[in-house]
Amino acid sequence: MSTDCKLTWLGHAAWLLEIGGARVVIDPFLNDSPTAPLRADQLQVDYVLVSHGHADHVGDSAAIANRCGATLISNYEITEWFRSKHKVAKVIGMNLGGGVSLPFGEVRLTIAFHSSQLPDGAYGGNPGGFLISSAGKRIYFACDTALFSDMRLLTGAGLDLAVLPIGDLFTMGIDDSLEAIRLLTPRQVAPSHYNTWPPIAQDVHRWAERVRQETGSQPIVTKPGQTFSLER
Numbered sequence: 001m002s003t004d005c006k007l008t009w010l011g012h013a014a015w016l017l018e019i020g021g022a023r024v025v026i027d028p029f030l031n032d033s034p035t036a037p038l039r040a041d042q043l044q045v046d047y048v049l050v051s052h053g054h055a056d057h058v059g060d061s062a063a064i065a066n067r068c069g070a071t072l073i074s075n076y077e078i079t080e081w082f083r084s085k086h087k088v089a090k091v092i093g094m095n096l097g098g099g100v101s102l103p104f105g106e107v108r109l110t111i112a113f114h115s116s117q118l119p120d121g122a123y124g125g126n127p128g129g130f131l132i133s134s135a136g137k138r139i140y141f142a143c144d145t146a147l148f149s150d151m152r153l154l155t156g157a158g159l160d161l162a163v164l165p166i167g168d169l170f171t172m173g174i175d176d177s178l179e180a181i182r183l184l185t186p187r188q189v190a191p192s193h194y195n196t197w198p199p200i201a202q203d204v205h206r207w208a209e210r211v212r213q214e215t216g217s218q219p220i221v222t223k224p225g226q227t228f229s230l231e232r
C-alpha cells in the first residue's frame with residue numbers, strides 16, 4: 001500500500017484526498033462553485049464522502065458517484081436519498097460515532113454542530129465530519145460546524161492534519177478555528193469554507209499568521225487546484 005498522502009483543495013469545502021491507493025473526494029461542490037478548479041466530469045474517484053445535506057456540499061456527488069461507480073459515504077438519511085432519488089448504486093450509510101473499515105483505511109463519522117436539510121427539502125439527518133485513518137495518517141475534516149469542546153476527544157493518537165472551516169457566518173470563523181486548533185493539536189491545519197462568496201470572505205494569510213503565533217500547528221494555505229503532500 002502506498003504511504004503517499006496528497007490533498008488538493010477543490011475550492012469551497014471540497015477536497016480530493018489521495019491516500020492508501022484510493023482517490024476520495026469530500027463534498028464535491030464543483031459545477032456551481034465560483035472557485036472550483038475543475039468540472040465534475042473531470043474528476044475520477046473511488047469514494048465520495050458527503051458531510052451533510054446542504055447544496056454547497058451535496059454538489060455534484062450523484063453525477064460523480066454514478067459516472068465513476070464510486071462508493072458514496074454519508075449519514076444513513078443522505079445515502080438513502082442518493083440511492084432512491086439519484087440511483088447511486090454503491091452507498092455506505094453511517095451514523096455519528098460509527099466507523100467503517102475500507103480497503104484504504106478507516107472512516108469515522110464525527111459530530112458537527114450545524115444543520116443538514118437536503119436541496120429538495122428532504123430531511124438530511126445530522127451533519128457530520130470525517131476522521132480518516134489510512135497509511136499511518138490521521139486526518140480530520142471538521143466540515144461545516146461550530147466550535148465544540150469535544151473536538152479534544154478526536155486527538156487520539158495525534159492528528160496529522162485537521163481541515164477546518166474559517167469562513168464565519170455559516171460555520172466557525174477565524175477566532176473559533178484557532179480555539180479548535182488548540183483543542184485538536186494537529187501537526188498541520190488547512191482552512192476550508194472561505195472566499196467562495198463575499199459573505200464568507202476571509203484574510204487567509206492573517207489566519208495563517210495567527211495559527212503560527214497562537215498555536216503549535218503548521219498552517220497550510222493553498223489555492224483551489226493546488227496539491228500538497230502530507231509530511232511523513
Ligand code: NI
Nearest residue numbers: 052054114144
Ligand atoms: Ni452547510
Ligand code: MN
Nearest residue numbers: 054056144170
Ligand atoms: Mn456549507
